[in-house]
Amino acid sequence: MSDTQKYAPGSHPDLPPPPGTIGVIGWLRANLFSDITNTVMTLLSLYFLYWFLNASMSWFLLDAVVNANSRAECREMADGACWAVITKRIGQFIYGFYPVDERWRPNLAFVGLFIAVLPLLYPKTPFRRHMLWFSAAYPVIAYYLLCGGIFGLTEVGTNTFGGFMLTMIVGVTGIAASLPLGIALSLGRQSRLLSVRVISIAFIEFMRGVPLITLLFVASTMLNYFLPPGTTFNLLLRVLIMVTFFAAAYIAEVIRGGIQAIPKGQYEAAQALGLNYWQTTRLITLPQALKISIPGIVNTFIGLYKDTTLVVVIGLLDPLGIGRAALADAKWNGLSTETYMFVALFFFVSCFAMSRYSLWLEKRLSTEHK
């Protein structure tokens, strides 16, 4: 007992935790091998992962062919995926049939899009005030950049638009235009003016009550019967309008939910302060309602973005349409897995980015007492 050291109360130094409860090993023991069931499950999962990755990696990467001129050539080289259908047609997947010499224009428009949305999405952007002017002018700039016809730019018909470029045009326009329209509709629905309220409700209920695919068919076929004979009205424009209206109706309902979630005391306080309707809306209602609605709004946007693939049914060649056209080429017939995987990857990356941004935005705007 003589080697027992004695400490005055409270002066014992901190000892390291016993080995096996900290670090990698500790974590593994606590989380993966804590008891028999857990250990068995871990081993089974590991085996499954190995089996899955082993099989899929050899198909996706190891046995895959990226450079060949036809499916038959791919099959001669290896048994895996034939990504050659993508690499050979990557230009079409991105730009559709946009003239090759003019492809710098969509590229420039794409870069411009980022410059235009940066000050809108990220408030700490340097020179934000000045850049907002560019954002406001961007739709016009992008339109003339893509379609041409002025400043010596060759005119390019919208029927050549396709691929991811078309998705971006329909998706971004739909998202950008449907938000203000949706806000207006949601306010209109709660308006005290009967006509405004009735029109808003009728619009929202009609648009929500009809599938988007029906609206697209109306845009592509029915409108021709209503317009005077011989009048043509750009198909892409018709689609953009329909997609915007459709999304706006959903956005309106999402924001209405946000507005109704605001405690009544907020309005009463605003009235007590002597704010009029527009001041209340601008300073009290919308900032809170929009913040509450962010998940719903982004949800609608992601849905809208993916819905753009529906344009394939009216003959516009979005990535899915380009993929189908590629599969119709005798050389690439039968490579549907590769084509659809590639398109799915594109949509996953875009939608995942949107969803991450919304999470960041929620965190930044979070002032709630939790």
Add this chain to the structure above:
Amino acid sequence: MKKLMFAMAGVASLAAVSTASAGTLEDVRERGHLNCIVNTGLTGFAAPDDAGNWTGFDVEFCRAVAAAVLGDASKVEFITATGKTRFTKLAAAEGEILSRNTTWTFSRDVDLAQTFIGVNYYDGQAFMVPASLGVSSASELDGASVCIQTGTTTELNLAEYFSSNGMSYEPVPIETNAEARESYLAGRCDVYTTDGSGLAATRATFDNPDAHVILPEVISKEPLGPVVREGDDNWADIVSWTLKAMMAGEELGITSANAASLASKLNDNPEINRLLGVDPLQGAEQAGLSSDWALNILSQVGNYQESFERNLTPLGLSRGMNALARDGGLHYIPPIK
């Protein structure tokens, strides 16, 4: 809000509203290119190649019309249409020709106010089965499961054929040809049925085509041809005779290789002389065609046989019904006089 207004301004200027003038031919010449409505993708008939150029049997017909009226086969813009939107696109003047393997039927011709100008491909619905099934005739297919594209005339033909033969079948609905290919190969259905050309084209892409047979029965008539809007007879004539000129080219032995040399001399066959503009062809000028209209078609695109062999022969399709009448087929060309 300002952004929205700008967006609307941009959108409004996009709404280029154009109004058609006198005749289709004049419109096309003034515009400088032909707008042709084609399939969004059908093997052998219309599909973009790796470089983004449209190729295929129906596409080449569009090019032939451009060669006839504009003198340049490359001056075509292709408008893609699905089976559901094709007729309204034509009616709305988004294109001057609908060249999209469209079956000629009474209702489509009469009710939809459009003109079928001829048949460029005779097709018919057929059945494909794995050879291992040991079936040699469609009459042995009682109780089979059949992959069938929904919402097409083939669905109706199938139902009619089986009920009129007192047989039953189990439909496996599929949406596209690519999907049908996968389902059929995976054994989800015993039989795949669609137009014979589609079956042959699909079978040609199998890893082992010989393991599958196309049964001899053809259960429907599918005369496929280009369509124009009703009301401009001159344009219909031009499109119609473009097709006939391609077939006449085959009949008279004019190919893209020898067209120019035949046109530069007086030939023994007066029909060749008239077709190639060596001798005057009565009426061509009144129709608004230049004297070298058929020469442009045949030298730039080629005759019917060349087009067929470029696009459809590689898929394993034989001429069959699509041979000229003199070879036992159905294409009979009126005299070029």
